[in-house]
Amino acid sequence: MKELVIAQQVSIKELSGKVIAIDAMNALYQFLATIRQPDGTSLMDRTGRVTSHLSGLFYRTINFLEEGIKPVYVFDGKPPALKMKTVDERRKLREEAKEKWEEALARGEIEEARKFAQAASFITDEMISESKELLEALGVPYVQAPSEGEAQAAYMVKKGDAWCTASQDYDSLLFGAPRLIRNLAISGRRKLPGKKEYVKVEPELISLEDVLRIHGITREQLVAIGILLGTDYNEGVKGVGVKTALKLIKEHGSLKEIIKVKGYVFEASVEEVEKIFLEPEVTDNYTLSWRPPKREKIFKILCDEHDFSQERVSKALDRVEATRKETKQTSIERFF
DNA sequence: CTGTCGAA
DNA sequence: TTCGACAGG
Structure with a gap:
């Protein structure tokens, strides 16, 4: 699929004010795979529960809001029956990776261990529900898809409720999403000398129409x-x-x-x-609204229940608060 | 992945 | 101010 598509660089600034339908499972999986210690151990709270996904979801969403991006996370529902085989295979591969991880650790091969740990990543039901709770507290909407999240996200873009989908997978193009963004992250952000401007690694935008036209x-x-x-x-x-x-x-x-x-x-x-x-199974049963973050609720989830640093969370929330005031002043876009 | 902190 | 290493939970 990669060889078929043409991607153009897009700056975060161009995405300001736009609604982006994010493949939630894809994002959570990325967080679980990458937010780890060098040996592959996940971030965990004092009771041993994994918190990598919450860290990634929180900081990334905060960054989107700061950039004026309006994220909506789309969660998977029941997978189509035909996906069973793929799901089973993936589970098997994860289990194998877990064993290889432990073996590599025993041999003291840290880098190898990390690779296997990443491949062993899996999302639990609890992670999904606490991610939804966090989004609710952040004032960011999410949509529960009846079946495939990518199909639902694509539908929302086609309908005009979102400007593009965001995922690492190309599937949403097959589902008919007019626009797809890959590598939507703010990593590599650097402060620019003059003001509070930032230079960033730019995500890539893929237009379905362009792909179809190029190949006829x-x-x-x-x-x-x-x-x-x-x-x-x-x-x-x-x-x-x-x-x-x-x-x-x-x-x-x-x-x-x-x-x-x-x-x-x-x-x-x-x-x-x-x-x-x-003819994917999708729903119209959703409303999109972005509200101010509920500080108390966020502190409860992240700090009280999962041992996040109060200072770090507080700083992140302050940043959003500041940009929210700015956008209201300049009245570029009604946001919250 | 993202933020922070110290060295250059 | 910028960059790289490292910690976060």
Whole structure:
């Protein structure tokens, strides 16, 4: 998929005032995988509960708000039945990674250990519910998708309720999101000499329309390419890569025709997989509003329950408070 | 990943 | 002021 898309750099400033539908599971997973000690141990509170996801979610969301970005987090619901196999495989890989992590630790190979620890990351139901609690306290909306979060996020962008989706996966393009942002983070932020301006590593923006135009294909054909390469819901055709898939779809027009001519056999029902992408299960049952952070609630969750430093949390909240006053003064955008 | 603190 | 190492929980 990566070889098919064209990405353009986008500055955080261009995203100011925009609603971004964030793939919550993708974000939490990234936090759990990366926010670790050198040997791979997660951040934990005094009772041993993992807190890496809360740290990442808190500081990143604060940064978005400070930049005038309006985040809405979209959580996964029930995965489609066809995803079972993928889910099982991932669980197995995680379990193997956990063993390799312990072995590497025993050998004293710190860097190796960290790699395996990252691959062993998993999200629990408790992490999801406390992440939702934190978002509620931050005054940031979240949406519970009926099924795939990426599908819901894509739908929200198509509808115009959000400007783009944010995820590391390309799936939301297959789900029809007009715009996708990858690498949406503020890492590498540096203060600029003059004022409180910042220079940042810029995220990349992918336009679905551009991708389709460049290759001269439709979204249905893009989905067909995805299915030929393999998705979470089906295994791809062995020996067919991006180049071949693109050539085939341009030659034959549709996946149905390719299958007929080439005699490809899929384990899963191709129609079912197509339906997941083209007629995804989504909901209109949500309202988006951004409210001022509830300091007391945030302190309770982060400091009282999870041992975050009161000073650090306080400083972060003060920063948002300051920018909130600014935006009200300049009345660029009604925010809270 | 993000913030902080000390060295350059 | 900028950069890199390191701690955070």
